[in-house]
Amino acid sequence: MFAWDVQTDEEDRLVNFFWVDGLGRIDYDCFGDVIIFYTSYHLIKYNLACSPIIGVNNHWKNIILVVAFLSEKIIDSLS
Template identity: 80%
Template sequence: MVRFSVSQDGIWAVNKAIESHNHELARSDDKHLLRSFRSISDENASVLKYMSEVGIKIVDAFTYISDEVGGVGNLGFTKRDAYNYIQKEKRAKIETRDTNSLIKLFKEWAIDDMFAWDVQTDEDDCLLNFFWVYGLGRIDYDCFGDVIIFDISYSLNKYNLAYAPIVGVNNHWQNILL
């Protein structure tokens, strides 16, 4: 938990930070119940990605790689990890037409002078993140921005982007989207 304050000059300060866990960690004999986050080496990831792109089934690519290293036990990742890796790679590539549609929509909404937006792209000009705020949200922030919540608990979408609304509380203790 982190609590911030903002001075009249717009300077942010951390008022409170609690780093401790609020629950017990998994016991050693329960770790098999946790989701797998094993990493795939860069070399194996490249092979998986290439074979998938040329139309080879993931199961066949996995079998090929495991044969090359002397068996599944020498891989360090499972067949499920291979499927998850390829799916994540596919989702991470935001299609150009979707990016252009989003920017077109933002430009249409920008007829409201207080509407603000920005996008972040990588070196290949692929969309990484985007942000927008309506004029009313900015006005609400000026009035009620002394308590805000940056909520990142929403699930990722097909492009592996999290939806993270900034929420405030008005004078009636109602949530308002900032």
């Protein structure tokens, strides 16, 4: 159930990277009604924003559903 997607630019450099594992998919089905998309943590060396999508489970604990590394915080990076 692991899935990932990579976007590269015209020079074949990494632009965006997205991954989700089986547990994240199952948790999203169960707890996907409250999610947070957080893009404030930056990896300065690589000029990427670490952008986890976090859910809240039935015990009010944060759970990681999906992780993405984005080169820009724009709508096109999310598609």
